[in-house]
Amino acid sequence: MLLIRRVLLFGIILCLVSRFLEGQKTLNFLLFRKIVANHNSKYISLYEAAISQDHTTINITLNLARNITADVWLKATIGQRVSKSGESYRDVFTYNVNLCQVMGRGKGISLINFWMNNILRQSNMPRNCPLREGNYYMRNIRSEKETIPRFIRSGSFRIDSSVYVRDWNSVNLTETIFYVDIKMK
Numbered sequence: 001m002l003l004i005r006r007v008l009l010f011g012i013i014l015c016l017v018s019r020f021l022e023g024q025k026t027l028n029f030l031l032f033r034k035i036v037a038n039h040n041s042k043y044i045s046l047y048e049a050a051i052s053q054d055h056t057t058i059n060i061t062l063n064l065a066r067n068i069t070a071d072v073w074l075k076a077t078i079g080q081r082v083s084k085s086g087e088s089y090r091d092v093f094t095y096n097v098n099l100c101q102v103m104g105r106g107k108g109i110s111l112i113n114f115w116m117n118n119i120l121r122q123s124n125m126p127r128n129c130p131l132r133e134g135n136y137y138m139r140n141i142r143s144e145k146e147t148i149p150r151f152i153r154s155g156s157f158r159i160d161s162s163v164y165v166r167d168w169n170s171v172n173l174t175e176t177i178f179y180v181d182i183k184m185k
């Protein structure tokens, strides 16, 4: 009898715990499915992105071969996959920001600041411009709920991004396509 009661109690606790975890799980999450990374070999000798086995984090390696003495900009276009089977995406929005200004501003509450802080947390990337030649890494980049725009719905997305130097005829330093799955609560 006592054993049955214990088992029952254990069952109830397990149930509550899993409910609780489920509650946690309904927070937004983002999984990295695939990353296509290209770089301009005039300025960059190595640019790589690796996805963890559980698809939740990425590491990026960037070996900058030259000093980038002008402001560096980021342009990112986010597209949502139209159908489950196909590979066609409908653009949702585009960001175009001066990364040097964002870094210089430091703390902020904008989406781009959240991503910046997120990325720089485990990184040796410089915190200000001009970017100096050197070998840089960004590790264990993961999304947090603040880093996803609120109007995004669950689904598969393509983030087409380029880091470029506007003052140098908008030459691209890197071109990266992130394929991600997003689940909203």
Ligand SMILES: *[C@@H]1O[C@H](CO)[C@@H](O)[C@H](O)[C@H]1NC(C)=O
Binding pocket: 050, 051, 052, 053, 057, 058, 059, 139, 140
């Ligand atoms: C990212 O870097 C960390 C720290 O070096 C390492 O533990 C982890 O396995 C790396 N992840 C990937 C996907 O390479």
Ligand SMILES: *[C@@H]1O[C@H](CO)[C@@H](O)[C@H](O)[C@H]1NC(C)=O
Binding pocket: 067, 132, 133
């Ligand atoms: C890059 O910048 C650093 C620091 O400003 C400087 O010492 C170095 O000589 C520069 N490299 C080149 C190739 O200009």
Ligand SMILES: *[C@@H]1O[C@H](CO)[C@@H](O)[C@H](O)[C@H]1NC(C)=O
Binding pocket: 160, 161, 162, 170, 171, 172, 175, 176
């Ligand atoms: C830079 O990269 C973007 C995104 O991949 C692309 O659309 C654009 O045409 C590239 N610009 C140049 C000047 O190559």
